[in-house]
Amino acid sequence: MELRRREFIINKSENSPNECKDCYAIAPDKSRIAVSDGAAQSIFTGEWAEILTFGFVESSPGIKFIKPGDKVVRDQAVKEWLFEQWLPALQAKWRERVAGIPVPYFAEERFRRGAYATFLGLEFKETRSGRFLRWQATAVGDSMLFIVRKDVLSLWFPFQLKDTGDFPRHPALLCSRILGNDHIKNGEGLNGVLIAGGKCSPGDVFILGTDALAKWFLTRNKAGDRPWEKLCAITSQEEFAKFVEERRAEDQIEDDDTTLVIVDVTQNSPILPGATGAGHGD
Amino acid sequence: MAEKQGKKYTRKFNRNSPGCILVLIDQSGSMSEPIAGKQGKTKADAVADAVNGILNVAITQSSEGVMVKDRVYMGVIGYGTDTDGVDYARPAFSDPNLSGRNLIPISEIENNKLGHHEMLQTEQSDDTGKPEEKTSQVPYWFEPMAYGKTPMCQAFRLAYDILREWVDDPKHKKCFPPIVINITDGIQTDGTSDDVIVAAKNITELGTSDGNALVYNCHTTRNEKVEAEQFPADVDFKKLSDEANSDEDKEEAIYKAALFESSSIIPDTLRSTLESRLGSPLLPNARGFVYNASINEMILMVEWGGTEPIPTTIIDK
Numbered sequence: 321m322e323l324r325r326r327e328f329i330i331n332k333s334e335n336s337p338n339e340c341k342d343c344y345a346i347a348p349d350k351s352r353i354a355v356s357d358g359a360a361q362s363i364f365t366g367e368w369a370e371i372l373t374f375g376f377v378e379s380s381p382g383i384k385f386i387k388p389g390d391k392v393v394r395d396q397a398v399k400e401w402l403f404e405q406w407l408p409a410l411q412a413k414w415r416e417r418v419a420g421i422p423v424p425y426f427a428e429e430r431f432r433r434g435a436y437a438t439f440l441g442l443e444f445k446e447t448r449s450g451r452f453l454r455w456q457a458t459a460v461g462d463s464m465l466f467i468v469r470k471d472v473l474s475l476w477f478p479f480q481l482k483d484t485g486d487f488p489r490h491p492a493l494l495c496s497r498i499l500g501n502d503h504i505k506n507g508e509g510l511n512g513v514l515i516a517g518g519k520c521s522p523g524d525v526f527i528l529g530t531d532a533l534a535k536w537f538l539t540r541n542k543a544g545d546r547p548w549e550k551l552c553a554i555t556s557q558e559e560f561a562k563f564v565e566e567r568r569a570e571d572q573i574e575d576d577d578t579t580l581v582i583v584d585v586t587q588n589s590p591i592l593p594g595a596t597g598a599g600h601g602d
Numbered sequence: 603m604a605e606k607q608g609k610k611y612t613r614k615f616n617r618n619s620p621g622c623i624l625v626l627i628d629q630s631g632s633m634s635e636p637i638a639g640k641q642g643k644t645k646a647d648a649v650a651d652a653v654n655g656i657l658n659v660a661i662t663q664s665s666e667g668v669m670v671k672d673r674v675y676m677g678v679i680g681y682g683t684d685t686d687g688v689d690y691a692r693p694a695f696s697d698p699n700l701s702g703r704n705l706i707p708i709s710e711i712e713n714n715k716l717g718h719h720e721m722l723q724t725e726q727s728d729d730t731g732k733p734e735e736k737t738s739q740v741p742y743w744f745e746p747m748a749y750g751k752t753p754m755c756q757a758f759r760l761a762y763d764i765l766r767e768w769v770d771d772p773k774h775k776k777c778f779p780p781i782v783i784n785i786t787d788g789i790q791t792d793g794t795s796d797d798v799i800v801a802a803k804n805i806t807e808l809g810t811s812d813g814n815a816l817v818y819n820c821h822t823t824r825n826e827k828v829e830a831e832q833f834p835a836d837v838d839f840k841k842l843s844d845e846a847n848s849d850e851d852k853e854e855a856i857y858k859a860a861l862f863e864s865s866s867i868i869p870d871t872l873r874s875t876l877e878s879r880l881g882s883p884l885l886p887n888a889r890g891f892v893y894n895a896s897i898n899e900m901i902l903m904v905e906w907g908g909t910e911p912i913p914t915t916i917i918d919k
Contacts, residue, residue: 360666361663361906424665575614575616
């Protein structure tokens with residue numbers, strides 16, 4: 321099986337593209353993809369979203385794949401790895417990156433609390449035989465994964481998010497400060513780390529989106545539309561921008577930074593090397 | 603979202619559809635009286651603290667990273683009596699770049715502070731959790747001021763004129779409607795209680811496609827017996843009168859009731875934000891009225907450009 325991907329990003333209308341707090345990163349072989357939505361009201365958030373996504377695709381995350389059929393695990397080892405190893409290294413990167421940047425008085429408190437961002441990481445891995453491809457997703461917050469199989473929405477993740485698109489006002493977020501993550505580490509369900517996984521089939525479409533797009537997707541799906549058709553028809557950044565702007569004007573998509581990554585699983589040879597993809601709003 | 607169409611008070615404050623907040627501050631002589639529960643503080647001190655506090659909250663909410671964005675236009679109208687005995691209601695900023703102006707983009711307000719107060723704070727360190735002492739700079743624009751009478755009706759009428767111009771501007775047609783926050787000890791001298799109520803109600807007739815203007819009142823008092831109160835759904839006028847020790851206290855009870863009456867009912871779409879900030883549910887028909895209490899919630903209940911990412915439980919860590 322081969323993976324093909326397309327990715328688009330657009331900033332909220334009050335900002336310029338370089339102020340976008342969404343970020344995605346894709347490993348050269350497409351085996352790891354991450355999306356993150358930085359909370360606008362924390363500081364150095366775009367930097368944090370970038371560090372999180374690149375951190376996921378650049379270093380092998382080593383999250384043990386869950387058994388096929390298991391929809392979710394609350395694996396202590398996963399949490400330990402995430403919070404004891406993976407995250408502290410990225411937090412150190414963030415500190416290094418922002419060190420020495422002057423912080424005005426009105427942002428001091430936010431700087432002390434650190435940057436906050438959602439996280440959605442998707443991994444693909446071949447089975448030992450090399451005949452099958454498995455997927456596993458790790459999520460904190462309300463960035464979402466949709467899997468379309470045989471033209472039917474077969475799964476959305478985190479599946480605790482309501483199909484009405486009515487998301488929690490305060491999504492779970494990963495913090496760039498060590499102390500800011502205790503509640504996520506100990507949190508359950510949408511307040512913690514969620515993991516899901518399964519087997520890929522040729523023809524599967526994986527759609528990753530940040531909350532504005534995810535809410536639109538869920539509400540349109542609930543209304544009986546097939547929102548993936550519209551997304552899969554998008555072939556360029558210009559088309560994506562037009563698609564989002566039109567829906568913003570109709571109050572169908574919230575005016576927020578918006579990211580879309582689509583991965584198609586095709587009936588071909590196993591994962592092939594491809595170009596590195598990454599985006600940060602420009 | 604499609605189902606949100608028709609709902610009011612849903613627009614976020616952002617650069618494309620900025621909010622508008624007009625603060626009215628009572629600068630009358632009675633404001634030099636001590637305030638209940640705060641030793642050594644006068645009502646005028648409390649007003650200066652309140653308006654500086656609102657401006658600081660607006661700056662923080664309008665900032666993204668290290669920049670302040672013009673998500674809100676703000677004005678401050680002072681009302682009182684000049685030394686020659688003439689009542690006034692007029693723009694109150696004293697900085698030369700801000701004085702005489704009705705509504706000012708928040709970034710300009712941030713750029714033109716009168717000064718900073720230094721505050722020593724003990725904070726938990728970023729990553730280790732150890733307490734550290736740190737001096738914070740807290741800017742201010744207003745210093746306490748108190749002289750003369752309380753021409754509150756005049757202030758509400760001026761607010762009406764300023765806000766009518768704002769809502770008539772086609773650029774603001776779809777914006778969140780204007781918010782008026784009146785900070786006073788409540789005893790107007792230029793009309794009856796009914797005149798105050800009418801002047802405030804007239805403002806709430808103005809509006810945008812997102813709803814009618816909101817009038818919130820913050821009442822400061824020197825009455826020690828009266829407990830601080832936020833967002834009541836009714837004012838028990840009889841109880842207040844019965845508990846009043848003097849004619850003056852009785853009079854204050856009347857004005858409290860009038861200010862309550864002239865305060866807008868908190869719109870449903872803002873309730874949940876306010877409830878989560880307060881950590882307790884509001885009564886049905888709770889109004890934008892506080893009595894000797896913090897008024898920052900009045901602007902924090904609005905959705906600003908980026909939603910606050912951090913739940914209170916974590917802020918308090």
